Amino acid sequence: MEAILYTDFSSSTRQSFLSHKEPIIIWPLESGDFNQAVGISQPKRLKSYEIYWIRSGAALANVDAASFVLKDKSVYCLAPGQVRQMEANSDCEGYYISILPDFFHLLQNRFEMASIFDFSGESRELEIEEGLEGELEQILCKIKKEVSRCSTMQSELLRAWLNIFMLYLTRNLADSRADISSTGDRELLKRFLSLLPGYHQTKKMVSEYAEILCVTPNYLNSVVKKITGSPASHHIQQYLVMEAKRYAMYSQMRMKEIANRLGFVDYAHFSKFFKNYAGMNFSNYLKEIKSTYS
Numbered sequence: 001m002e003a004i005l006y007t008d009f010s011s012s013t014r015q016s017f018l019s020h021k022e023p024i025i026i027w028p029l030e031s032g033d034f035n036q037a038v039g040i041s042q043p044k045r046l047k048s049y050e051i052y053w054i055r056s057g058a059a060l061a062n063v064d065a066a067s068f069v070l071k072d073k074s075v076y077c078l079a080p081g082q083v084r085q086m087e088a089n090s091d092c093e094g095y096y097i098s099i100l101p102d103f104f105h106l107l108q109n110r111f112e113m114a115s116i117f118d119f120s121g122e123s124r125e126l127e128i129e130e131g132l133e134g135e136l137e138q139i140l141c142k143i144k145k146e147v148s149r150c151s152t153m154q155s156e157l158l159r160a161w162l163n164i165f166m167l168y169l170t171r172n173l174a175d176s177r178a179d180i181s182s183t184g185d186r187e188l189l190k191r192f193l194s195l196l197p198g199y200h201q202t203k204k205m206v207s208e209y210a211e212i213l214c215v216t217p218n219y220l221n222s223v224v225k226k227i228t229g230s231p232a233s234h235h236i237q238q239y240l241v242m243e244a245k246r247y248a249m250y251s252q253m254r255m256k257e258i259a260n261r262l263g264f265v266d267y268a269h270f271s272k273f274f275k276n277y278a279g280m281n282f283s284n285y286l287k288e289i290k291s292t293y294s
Helices: 034-038 110-116 133-148 154-177 183-199 206-213 217-228 232-250 255-261 267-278 282-293
Strands: 024-028 049-056 059-063 066-070 074-078 083-088 093-099 125-127
Touching: 024 034, 024 133, 034 093, 083 232, 110 154, 133 154, 183 206, 183 217, 183 232, 206 217, 206 232, 217 232, 232 255, 232 267, 232 282, 255 267, 267 282
Parallel strands: none
Antiparallel strands: 024 093, 049 074, 049 093, 059 066, 059 083, 074 125
């Protein structure tokens, strides 16, 4: 799939006709109007959680700075803030599910469920257990019917059905991570990661995030490292690198403009930062993009 390298991927310049007023949207991948409705063929910064359930066929995906194939009998989950562009094969069948963040955060097991959403730009594949497809499809049918109704207790019913659907997807991950950390630690990690999209331009120190979260920098670092394997500082640095890569791939901005957008007053400082934490200088990264996708 050919990536669009120099285009503005902001939501203000590219709109699909799909209005996300409902808390959940479900769309068949094989629908003739799916691409136009959701706008998957053009780069888009996500404002909602997205789930792609590929029942058969395949799709090619560019997510942030990674490219991979969405395979059949698998589920792929993306988080708000990521940039995605996809191209589904003509024989691709399955479901697209979009969930508004405010509604997702009302789910009972949201912290466990957040673990399946990919914040890194790498491929995260979840296999559907054998014999489970029918049950999952029935749940989606119930959600679609409930969304179309204007009934009492609609929000409670939608949360209940979505909670069951998501628990099926996260069950295997939950078993493997059950003893890693307490609920309080996982909540702190989730709160920390949720701050990065809004504060990365102005706050680049662990102490600044620790102050917002009312904990000490050492405690924040230890909790984040215990769960993820890397300290909070690493996540701040890598979020900035990923944002720079997103702008490099999907916008027409030059390095100085990207540096300013990310809160670096001195673009020479940004250049040094990118080289230290991305492993190559910014100019070479741009050349690599052109070479890969031209």
